[in-house]
Amino acid sequence: MTRILPDSSRITSPSAFREFFATHGFCAVEPLLDEELLTATRNRLGDILAGRTDFPATAFDTERQPTSGGAEPVIRKLKDLARNDEFFATLARDNRILDLVQEITGPDIKLHASIGWMKPPHIGSPKSPHQDSAYWTHVEPPEFVVCWIAIDPATADNGCLNFLPGSHRRGILPHAMLEEWRVPEENVPYDQAVAVPVPAGGASFHSGKTVHWSGPNHTPHPRRAISFAYMSARCKLAEQWRGKMSFDLVRGRSYQGCV
Ligand SMILES: O=C(O)CCC(=O)C(=O)O
Numbered sequence: 001m002t003r004i005l006p007d008s009s010r011i012t013s014p015s016a017f018r019e020f021f022a023t024h025g026f027c028a029v030e031p032l033l034d035e036e037l038l039t040a041t042r043n044r045l046g047d048i049l050a051g052r053t054d055f056p057a058t059a060f061d062t063e064r065q066p067t068s069g070g071a072e073p074v075i076r077k078l079k080d081l082a083r084n085d086e087f088f089a090t091l092a093r094d095n096r097i098l099d100l101v102q103e104i105t106g107p108d109i110k111l112h113a114s115i116g117w118m119k120p121p122h123i124g125s126p127k128s129p130h131q132d133s134a135y136w137t138h139v140e141p142p143e144f145v146v147c148w149i150a151i152d153p154a155t156a157d158n159g160c161l162n163f164l165p166g167s168h169r170r171g172i173l174p175h176a177m178l179e180e181w182r183v184p185e186e187n188v189p190y191d192q193a194v195a196v197p198v199p200a201g202g203a204s205f206h207s208g209k210t211v212h213w214s215g216p217n218h219t220p221h222p223r224r225a226i227s228f229a230y231m232s233a234r235c236k237l238a239e240q241w242r243g244k245m246s247f248d249l250v251r252g253r254s255y256q257g258c259v
Helices: 014-024 035-049 086-091 095-105
Strands: 026-029 060-063 074-079 109-119 127-130 145-150 161-163 194-196 203-207 212-214 223-232 248-251
Touching: 014 026, 014 095, 014 203, 026 194, 035 074, 035 086, 035 109, 035 223, 086 223, 095 109, 095 145, 095 203, 095 223, 095 248, 161 203
Parallel strands: none
Antiparallel strands: 026 203, 060 074, 074 109, 109 223, 109 248, 127 212, 145 203, 145 223, 161 194, 161 212
């Protein structure tokens, strides 16, 4: 039975954040977005999904759900939110986020990825256990701090995140291409997991090496979230990727020869 992280474990100070994160590989914090910014974020996502912005169609990731009765594909992911939309480019630079990220990465920070995670009512599918670093081995070292912000309340019923505490200290674990790139089922000790419900506007942070997943959305309400993955501006690109990718500096300075 998965444990549920109690609200009282939500961290409020940067030093407590650093300590909890270093020990467990994730951390839930007090709500990050105030009501006004939460509403603006929700509206902006709505505009993107409704095609009222020039967000590129190639950045919508869709899937067909057996549970949708073979209906139209549903949007599962919005890719590269911050590159494709000015609102999210600004949000990714918000000091409320970066002040915490800096506790882990140090003062020079680049944004590696920004994603909108949609779980539509009833048909929002699970995200299998994985480490983000296992997807992003083009970065050396593949160390990331991911800020995951709930746009709707995330609960155990609608697919909040689950973490394996301490798994960030085990290196990159073997992943296999099954329904997606994931840690195979037999290697996931579900009884050690912690589910982290987050109120709308609240956030959790996790290390790129922390094994995590989210369940299906069984409720009649959407579960929308966004994530920003950060890394130290001192990270480098693996040789075969040099000159082929670049990432935006969001705080501090950049370094010659680094990403
Ligand atoms: O929001 C989700 O359902 C999955 C999020 C996730 O896996 C991530 O942020 O790395």
